[in-house]
Structure formats: C-alpha cells, structure tokens
Amino acid sequence: MFRIGQGFDVHQLTEGRPLIIGGIEIPYEKGLLGHSDADVLLHTVADACLGAIGEGDIGRHFPDTDPAFKDADSAKLMEHVWGIVKEKGYKLVNADCTIIAQKPKMAPYIEQIRDRVAELLEASAEQVNIKATTTEKLGFTGRGEGIAAQVALLLQKA
Ligand SMILES: Nc1ccn([C@@H]2O[C@H](COP(=O)(O)O)[C@@H](O)[C@H]2O)c(=O)n1
Numbered sequence: 013m014f015r016i017g018q019g020f021d022v023h024q025l026t027e028g029r030p031l032i033i034g035g036i037e038i039p040y041e042k043g044l045l046g047h048s049d050a051d052v053l054l055h056t057v058a059d060a061c062l063g064a065i066g067e068g069d070i071g072r073h074f075p076d077t078d079p080a081f082k083d084a085d086s087a088k089l090m091e092h093v094w095g096i097v098k099e100k101g102y103k104l105v106n107a108d109c110t111i112i113a114q115k116p117k118m119a120p121y122i123e124q125i126r127d128r129v130a131e132l133l134e135a136s137a138e139q140v141n142i143k144a145t146t147t148e149k150l151g152f153t154g155r156g157e158g159i160a161a162q163v164a165l166l167l168q169k170a
C-alpha cells in the first residue's frame with residue numbers, strides 16, 4: 013500500500029540564532045526563530061511523514077508549550093517521527109522538498125542537506141530531492157522576514 017504526505021512550515025528570521033536547515037548549519041547573519049531549533053525543512057519533512065500515516069502533525073507530538081522541546085534538535089524529533097512511520101511498517105519511496113528563501117543561497121548546501129534528510133529517512137540520496145527557490149523579492153520570504161519549506165513524499169508498506 014502507498015500513502016502520500018505533504019508538509020508546509022514557516023519560521024521567522026531573526027538575529028542571534030544559528031540557521032539550521034535540513035539538519036545542516038548554514039552560515040548566515042540570521043537564524044530561524046522557534047521553540048525548537050526551528051529547522052523549517054525537518055519540521056516539514058516530519059509533518060509530511062505524519063500526514064502520510066494519518067498521525068496528525070508535529071505540534072501534536074511535540075507541543076510548543078512543553079519545555080522538553082525548548083531549543084530541541086529537530087533531527088531528534090524527526091528520528092522519533094520516523095520511528096512511528098517504521099512501526100506502522102512503511103518505508104520511503106521518495107521525497108521532494110522545496111526551501112523557499114530569498115537568502116542565503118542554498119545551492120552550496122543542497123547536497124549536504126539531501127544526504128542528511130536521506131539518512132534521517134533511512135533512504136538513499138537518490139530517493140530525496142531538495143530544491144530551493146526565491147519568491148523574486150515578493151512577500152514575507154522575498155523581504156527576508158522568514159523561510160518556508162514544502163515537502164511531498166510517498167511511503168510504501170514494506
Ligand atoms: N535561497 C535560494 C534560492 C534559489 N536558489 C537557486 O537559484 C535558482 C533560481 O531561483 P529563482 O527563485 O530565481 O527561481 C533556484 O532554482 C535554485 O537553484 C538557491 O540556491 N538558494
């Protein structure tokens with residue numbers, strides 16, 4: 013059986029925080045704000061996984077009112093989510109991810125991010141695609157106020 017999932021998330025850019033996307037720290041003058049480390053891409057991948065298996069969203073599993081998740085490493089949250097996916101007997105077919113950011117330029121980090129996301133999904137690099145786009149200076153992403161991510165993925169019962 014196949015199950016499709018999709019995810020979308022946004023985090024605000026602010027000074028004084030590291031920029032972590034897809035588990036990789038990216039050199040930039042600002043970072044993303046959140047209760048956790050605010051890794052917008054891993055949150056989106058986690059939401060897509062939870063959506064695919066009908067398990068709600070990351071806010072349900074890791075409430076942002078719970079001090080346990082303050083500055084949490086989103087890779088750990090992702091590992092927990094992937095554990096639930098595996099318990100239900102699914103494996104990844106493929107994941108297609110888009111990072112929506114006016115800046116910084118993501119191209120130099122795309123491979124590293126793909127490899128880390130693939131590792132977290134216990135998949136090969138070929139099963140994961142990472143894209144980046146600006147919004148041509150339009151909207152909150154275009155003004156550099158935040159970064160968004162979108163993911164579509166397919167799971168298959170192993
Ligand atoms: N933060 C970003 C945004 C885009 N890229 C790369 O540039 C290409 C062109 O972007 P447009 O928004 O003008 O379509 C895009 O396809 C990415 O390869 C990037 O590296 N980092």
Ligand SMILES: C[C@@]1(CO)OP(=O)(O)OP(=O)(O)OC[C@H]1O
Pocket residue numbers: 021045046047048049050051055070071072073074075076077078081084
């Ligand atoms: C990751 C969690 C953890 O408390 O917090 P945030 O970093 O604020 O991220 P968000 O995507 O706004 O909400 C999901 C929460 O589960």
